[in-house]
Amino acid sequence: MGAQPLTFAISHHTTLRYSALVHGSYNEVRMHPRHRGGQRVHAFTLLSEPVAAPRSRIDFYGNIVHRVDVAAAHQVLRFTMQAVVSMTEPRARRPEPWQAVVLERDPNYEFALASPRVPLDAPTAALLQEWVGDDRSFDALVEVARRLPTEFRYIAGVTTVDSSIAELLDGGAGVCQDFTHLFCALARHAGWPARYVSGYLGPKPGEAEAVGESHAWAEVCGTDGRWVGLDPTEGLPVAGSHIRLAVGRDYGDVAPHRGLYFGSAGSAPPDVTVKVSRMSNDDSMSAHRDAPMERQQQQQQQQLSPRRSAG
Amino acid sequence: MIQTGDAVLPAAADECLDSEGRPRPPYERILGTLTNGDLGRLRDVQSSAAGWFAERDITFGAPSEGTAPIFPFDPVPRVLGASEWASLERGLAQRAAALDQFVADCYGAQRALRNGVVPARLVYSSTGYLRDVVGAAPPRATWCHVSGIDVVRIDGRFAVLEDNVRVPSGVAYALMSRAAMQEVVPEWLDGAGVRSIGDYPRRLLNILQRIAPRPWAAEIAVLTPGPYNAAYYEHAMLAQGLSAALVEGRDLWVQDDQVYRRDAEGGVVHVDVIYSRVNSEWVDPLVFRADSMLGAPGIIEAWRRGNVALANAPGTGVADDKAVYPYVPAMIRYFLGEEPLLDNVATYDLTAASHRSHVAASIDRIVFKPVDASGGYGIHFGRLMSAAEREKMLARVVAEPRAWLAQEEVQLSRAVCLGRDGGFEARCVDLRPFVLLDEQPWIVPGGLTRVAGSPDTLVVNSSQGGGSKDTWVLNH
Numbered sequence: 001m002g003a004q005p006l007t008f009a010i011s012h013h014t015t016l017r018y019s020a021l022v023h024g025s026y027n028e029v030r031m032h033p034r035h036r037g038g039q040r041v042h043a044f045t046l047l048s049e050p051v052a053a054p055r056s057r058i059d060f061y062g063n064i065v066h067r068v069d070v071a072a073a074h075q076v077l078r079f080t081m082q083a084v085v086s087m088t089e090p091r092a093r094r095p096e097p098w099q100a101v102v103l104e105r106d107p108n109y110e111f112a113l114a115s116p117r118v119p120l121d122a123p124t125a126a127l128l129q130e131w132v133g134d135d136r137s138f139d140a141l142v143e144v145a146r147r148l149p150t151e152f153r154y155i156a157g158v159t160t161v162d163s164s165i166a167e168l169l170d171g172g173a174g175v176c177q178d179f180t181h182l183f184c185a186l187a188r189h190a191g192w193p194a195r196y197v198s199g200y201l202g203p204k205p206g207e208a209e210a211v212g213e214s215h216a217w218a219e220v221c222g223t224d225g226r227w228v229g230l231d232p233t234e235g236l237p238v239a240g241s242h243i244r245l246a247v248g249r250d251y252g253d254v255a256p257h258r259g260l261y262f263g264s265a266g267s268a269p270p271d272v273t274v275k276v277s278r279m280s281n282d283d284s285m286s287a288h289r290d291a292p293m294e295r296q297q298q299q300q301q302q303q304l305s306p307r308r309s310a311g
Numbered sequence: 312m313i314q315t316g317d318a319v320l321p322a323a324a325d326e327c328l329d330s331e332g333r334p335r336p337p338y339e340r341i342l343g344t345l346t347n348g349d350l351g352r353l354r355d356v357q358s359s360a361a362g363w364f365a366e367r368d369i370t371f372g373a374p375s376e377g378t379a380p381i382f383p384f385d386p387v388p389r390v391l392g393a394s395e396w397a398s399l400e401r402g403l404a405q406r407a408a409a410l411d412q413f414v415a416d417c418y419g420a421q422r423a424l425r426n427g428v429v430p431a432r433l434v435y436s437s438t439g440y441l442r443d444v445v446g447a448a449p450p451r452a453t454w455c456h457v458s459g460i461d462v463v464r465i466d467g468r469f470a471v472l473e474d475n476v477r478v479p480s481g482v483a484y485a486l487m488s489r490a491a492m493q494e495v496v497p498e499w500l501d502g503a504g505v506r507s508i509g510d511y512p513r514r515l516l517n518i519l520q521r522i523a524p525r526p527w528a529a530e531i532a533v534l535t536p537g538p539y540n541a542a543y544y545e546h547a548m549l550a551q552g553l554s555a556a557l558v559e560g561r562d563l564w565v566q567d568d569q570v571y572r573r574d575a576e577g578g579v580v581h582v583d584v585i586y587s588r589v590n591s592e593w594v595d596p597l598v599f600r601a602d603s604m605l606g607a608p609g610i611i612e613a614w615r616r617g618n619v620a621l622a623n624a625p626g627t628g629v630a631d632d633k634a635v636y637p638y639v640p641a642m643i644r645y646f647l648g649e650e651p652l653l654d655n656v657a658t659y660d661l662t663a664a665s666h667r668s669h670v671a672a673s674i675d676r677i678v679f680k681p682v683d684a685s686g687g688y689g690i691h692f693g694r695l696m697s698a699a700e701r702e703k704m705l706a707r708v709v710a711e712p713r714a715w716l717a718q719e720e721v722q723l724s725r726a727v728c729l730g731r732d733g734g735f736e737a738r739c740v741d742l743r744p745f746v747l748l749d750e751q752p753w754i755v756p757g758g759l760t761r762v763a764g765s766p767d768t769l770v771v772n773s774s775q776g777g778g779s780k781d782t783w784v785l786n787h
Contacts, residue, residue: 026597026608026609028598055568059442059443060443060445060446069565069566069609104431104432105425105426105427109435110435113435113436114436258597260597260608
């Protein structure tokens with residue numbers, strides 16, 4: 001028997017500001033936590049301001065995507081996601097590496113190939129060789145994840161969402177997105193399917209909540225077809241507080257927001273605030289007593305009666 | 312040189328003449344006409360046809376200084392006999408059907424990839440493989456409604472040089488070349504017994520109506536990248552032939568997963584079918600290319616939900632990726648259980664090391680093509696490169712094996728053309744037949760014969776200064 005699941009309340013606010021009024025926008029939002037494996041979604045709402053009715057679909061990687069088309073002119077667009085998620089601590093695994101001929105005919109082969117943000121070139125091949133030599137076992141990947149944050153510095157804001165692996169190698173510093181891209185490149189060079197995970201990090205032991213930005217890490221897949229998470233920013237295998245939002249080949253497949261708008265306005269990088277609060281198991285059973293849920297219910301009512309101004 | 316009647320025919324014209332210099336049977340009649348007094352007439356035919364094209368603004372190429380160039384036209388027809396056409400037709404139908412099934416499989420069960428028929432790495436790394444299309448079910452389970460399969464004649468046999476199942480262009484030029492000939496020299500056509508090609512727009516319309524969500528009242532739009540596209544004339548002409556609206560991306564919008572356009576009076580019209588001449592990775596900027604201004608955001612979701620039909624379906628580019636081409640014969644065997652009727656030109660997969668070493672060893676006979684280009688651009692002939700250039704080329708191939716394709720250089724057949732000096736000359740030709748796919752494939756009798764720009768040019772492509780000929784398929 002594994003440990004009791006932990007329950008978290010998540011709120012994720014994204015604010016996009018344009019330099020002038022935009023005349024309508026089309027948005028794709030990947031902010032629905034995955035409901036797979038040890039991670040279960042008990043409640044979810046997505047609100048936008050200006051108000052629009054989101055429509056959902058499931059993408060190629062099994063992520064739930066919401067389309068939010070805003071017809072009204074606006075200069076600020078806000079998305080608020082709130083969810084309650086329970087997490088079971090993942091079992092420790094030590095998956096087996098692939099034989100090339102087997103992997104080539106497996107659906108997960110695609111994650112072992114280069115992708116737009118994860119090129120497989122000589123510098124990363126050389127780095128893998130330097131760090132682990134010819135070892136292609138899972139232990140070698142754990143070593144890569146452990147070593148990565150000791151070789152590169154985490155400096156918030158030093159790179160942007162568009163930065164490349166080359167910039168991390170040249171500059172020696174980056175954020176979780178850069179670390180994860182580099183880790184994926186090294187794992188793929190080693191012949192492992194490796195995918196990019198966007199998500200949130202729950203509160204540290206002993207703390208009630210974690211406030212900050214979203215997080216990213218990687219998962220690798222062995223011959224048993226199961227994905228095992230490794231966090232190359234923390235330098236650790238993932239634990240029960242790594243809450244998964246979306247998976248894909250790289251950041252391009254999982255971006256929490258991508259959109260288009262009409263008009264000549266410029267746009268700034270979005271403001272993102274994420275809060276993950278630990279709920280006691282009792283609270284998760286009667287969620288309506290919890291403060292975040294009350295707010296959620298109020299906003300849901302606003303969504304149902306769009307004439308009331310939202311917020 | 313071969314003297315026939317009062318004209319000199321070029322001996323290398325193997326499309327038209329046999330090894331002894333006699334006209335091949337399909338050409339007997341027309342060459343007889345041309346070499347017995349009508350040679351002088353040929354210049355008149357050419358200038359009348361050019362005038363006919365100019366009057367109608369029939370252009371090919373992007374406009375420079377305001378006007379696009381008139382489509383260059385050679386007045387000597389390309390003639391195919393009934394039996395050689397019949398066997399070519401069977402091969403084309405087979406190939407188009409296999410390509411269509413391959414596309415369906417890539418976006419469905421991916422059996423061909425699991426079974427190693429086509430290497431999965433080529434599909435997964437193809438820019439034509441659109442992950443947002445996986446799992447979609449287009450109406451009538453057809454993906455490649457229109458394909459243009461380029462064939463060349465090598466040693467007397469037709470072989471496929473390239474498959475085009477995204478937005479093959481050229482059919483309007485075939486139709487217009489025929490219309491010009493019909494206008495200028497109707498007696499040549501009547502005398503020879505040439506099969507009509509005028510049915511094309513009606514056949515295409517039938518397919519577009521059948522895939523519409525409301526087939527009884529299908530509102531069709533032809534989506535063009537705009538007047539700066541080389542084939543804009545064709546888009547406009549097909550829209551007219553289909554009684555459809557010609558639209559650019561900015562004319563369309565999507566609301567609640569339905570596609571609309573505005574009509575000339577400003578009214579709102581629901582669009583049921585889009586015959587798209589925009590590459591599918593540009594159709595929906597929300598899904599594929601945020602930098603695209605050619606499509607409209609939301610079209611793909613509307614299509615996935617069956618609210619609008621797209622022809623060709625999005626994602627067909629996975630089948631005409633040049634790196635996938637070497638595996639088309641294997642697709643035919645796998646999906647249809649038949650032997651391929653048309654050969655491929657010998658082609659090497661540069662992502663395989665053994666193929667690369669063969670290419671390096673026989674570079675004199677190799678042509679390098681970039682997989683992502685079309686229009687005959689970026690092609691390098693091994694035998695024309697200096698030692699330093701060869702080394703550079705091979706280094707590029709090793710660095711980026713997925714970006715290049717290597718083919719054996721082939722000797723294209725030549726056909727009689729009217730030279731600039733008013734006499735005959737032989738120039739390289741290819742043929743782009745057009746296949747329409749519904750329950751049964753239908754192939755335009757003929758297609759677009761493209762002619763090299765001069766007797767010593769080896770690349771045959773309309774974007775490379777060549778021209779075209781009317782293509783005749785004889786009744787008997």
